[in-house]
Amino acid sequence: MKKFILILLIAGLAASCGDTSKEKEEVRYTQDSEEINTLKAAIADYEKGDWQAMQKHYADTAKIYHNSTDGKNISDIIKRHEQDLADLSEYGFVDSEDEFEMVLTDDGNTWVNYWGDWKAKLSESDKEVTIPVHLTAQFKNGKIVREHGYWDNAIMTMAMQDMMEQKAKQDSINAASN
Numbered sequence: 155m156k157k158f159i160l161i162l163l164i165a166g167l168a169a170s171c172g173d174t175s176k177e178k179e180e181v182r183y184t185q186d187s188e189e190i191n192t193l194k195a196a197i198a199d200y201e202k203g204d205w206q207a208m209q210k211h212y213a214d215t216a217k218i219y220h221n222s223t224d225g226k227n228i229s230d231i232i233k234r235h236e237q238d239l240a241d242l243s244e245y246g247f248v249d250s251e252d253e254f255e256m257v258l259t260d261d262g263n264t265w266v267n268y269w270g271d272w273k274a275k276l277s278e279s280d281k282e283v284t285i286p287v288h289l290t291a292q293f294k295n296g297k298i299v300r301e302h303g304y305w306d307n308a309i310m311t312m313a314m315q316d317m318m319e320q321k322a323k324q325d326s327i328n329a330a331s332n
Contacts, residue, residue: 201246213297220303245274
């Protein structure tokens with residue numbers, strides 16, 4: 155009888171060692187979340203040049219820091235994109251090279267990180283340019299409220315300068331032959 159009670163006691167103790175809290179544990183890191191899907195959608199809208207759709211992924215008060223400590227609103231960023239993309243015949247991110255992750259910080263902030271390669275072709279020269287990009291976006295209530303973007307602008311600047319130099323050489327050859 156003592157053995158039976160001892161076995162019941164051990165079984166009860168073992169059962170009580172299980173997870174007694176019914177609360178769902180917070181996901182602190184993932185590569186699959188609604189926030190990641192939102193950033194993917196914003197990137198897809200950027201690639202299509204669908205600026206209205208892209209804007210809907212950002213809170214009205216969102217601050218965006220692209221290679222800068224000076225935060226801009228989404229309307230200013232869209233205007234800049236339109237200007238920067240004018241000399242390109244095509245642009246977009248290389249899907250096979252991208253990586254997304256979401257983290258929940260100790261402060262309770264939700265951030266999505268993106269790493270990928272942006273590829274573009276210059277209109278006048280058909281020269282292709284590939285630039286590694288890192289984006290990190292903070293989310294609240296399903297919207298991007300803060301975004302930081304980092305990439306090396308020198309790669310595109312050099313490609314544009316090369317294109318202009320080639321054009322100037324061609325123009326001088328054409329002028330000399332006339």
